[in-house]
Amino acid sequence: MSIVITAFERSPDGGMGLARDTRVRWALEEAGQPYEVRLVSRSAMKEPAHLAVHPFGQIPTYEEGDLALFESGAIIFHIAERHAGLLPQDGNARARAITWMFAALNTVEPPILELVTVRFVEGDKPWAKERMPLVVERIRSRLHQLSARLGDAEWLDGAFSAGDLMMASVLLRLKPSGIINEFPSLAAYVARAEARPAYQRAFAAQLAINAAPLPAS
Amino acid sequence: MSIVITAFERSPDGGMGLARDTRVRWALEEAGQPYEVRLVSRSAMKEPAHLAVHPFGQIPTYEEGDLALFESGAIIFHIAERHAGLLPQDGNARARAITWMFAALNTVEPPILELVTVRFVEGDKPWAKERMPLVVERIRSRLHQLSARLGDAEWLDGAFSAGDLMMASVLLRLKPSGIINEFPSLAAYVARAEARPAYQRAFAAQLAINAAPLPAS
Structure with missing residues (x-):
């Protein structure tokens, strides 16, 4: 099929x-x-x-x-x-990889989507300029935590998985804003993901x- | 264990x-x-x-x-x-139940979380009052689509599943605001979920x- x-x-x-x-x-x-x-x-x-x-x-x-x-x-x-x-065979490692998929979509992406709201959906509103730094600060807070967990590892939990695929996809949304470059280890993580054939x-x-x-x- | x-x-x-x-x-x-x-x-x-x-x-x-x-x-x-x-045994039905889990968390919950932002996180900002109806309108748009899909069915796809558990959990966040009551079929859906032992x-x-x-x- x-x-x-x-x-x-x-x-x-x-x-x-x-x-x-x-x-x-x-x-x-x-x-x-x-x-x-x-x-x-x-x-x-x-x-x-x-x-x-x-x-x-x-x-x-x-x-x-x-x-x-x-x-x-x-x-x-x-x-x-x-x-x-895309998923490890070991049951516990598999569950952790799935956890990173959900974390990317439900914890890291929502504050990043607020960038779209403040910039485009509400871009013509009088509060857009003043709200922007608040939105960016909430994204930074998440990236700080994510960066602390990643440390100097190549991927989030052992070998590359669907969790990394999803997290890198979410973080890629920050490239146009440059926010990702404030976190060198996350920028390198995204670059490793982008380099995959x-x-x-x-x-x-x-x-x-x-x-x-x-x-x- | x-x-x-x-x-x-x-x-x-x-x-x-x-x-x-x-x-x-x-x-x-x-x-x-x-x-x-x-x-x-x-x-x-x-x-x-x-x-x-x-x-x-x-x-x-x-x-x-x-x-x-x-x-x-x-x-x-x-x-x-x-x-x-919590998940059907049939492979396709199982994949659809998982789809509703992700839809609840990545499509329906993010606009609902904006209610928390506008009401509490940014509740003291001068734009809070004017932003509120925009946020509510984005929630209504999602609920309208969800309500259209649910139709007069009891659950989102056949028998109750983890997809319904997650969607009802997300919709429950709208009870304090009363927005859910604008959509009687969704309010009834949430009530059915709440009635489960x-x-x-x-x-x-x-x-x-x-x-x-x-x-x-």
Whole structure:
């Protein structure tokens, strides 16, 4: 059965790899699984055909035969559970790798998403400028804790896992702001992740779509 | 091996069951697993002994023999994977239940957490009053989509699962604000979750701690 994922027809980041399809592409590349991509326009995302697969009208989705999933965390876990290379075999190490997936998505990403709110969603509001340093400080607090835990290790818990894939994907969102560079060990961690051949292939694939001209409509 | 979780010595909500240990208690009750609780003060959470188990200095944590986990999502998944009652046996249904866990934590909870930011963290800021309706509108948008997907079903995908446990736990955070009552089918969904005997036991257990007098120091 072939795997079909969805991605933005045009990513809001113009191909920087920050849209969540990149994480899923990366996991599929790490697992050595071929996949097809169905591009979805911003307007088509809110239409019934797409909402039937993704109730919140976003990308990515994952379809394989009868199975339809959404949420990058769930999709990557599904891939990691079925193919070697993304989760340790030892039960306790596996549970800890899964913990880092959830930590990336529920503890580290939410304050980072506030950057999008303050900069874009509420960018024209009178409080945007004064709120920005508060938002940045909350991100720094999390990065400080994460950096303390990582120490001088290469990855968060032993070998590279889906937990690192997810954490690096979340931290990559901080590259445009430069905040990540305040934490050299985390910047190096992200650089190690980006250097992986599987990430390189995922990044190139999403860039090819976002750099290509839109088909005439 | 006995299971030990951590909880607030005094929850910021005074026993409304909104702290994340309630979710873990609930999962353990659904799975019929006995557990012990170690209470942690707000200051002890930021000390090395607790940070060794939870790098972000929060509760809950989960310890069982050699295994130490944090993040309510990861803990509940760990419980659900090892005991019957929280994940379907069919592979595709299981993957969809896990999807709802991630959707609750990464898509529905982040806008809800903004309520805490606007009301408490930034409650004394001049923009708090004007920002509140923007935050509420973003929550409504998610609830509208969730309500459309739930339709008139009892649970999100077939039988009650860890996905429902997590989604209901996230939606419970909206009870104090009353926003959930704008969506009668979601309010009924949360009420069904609250009526489960396992939830009742979990709620009573956290309330007993928060209603008891603090030990003399």
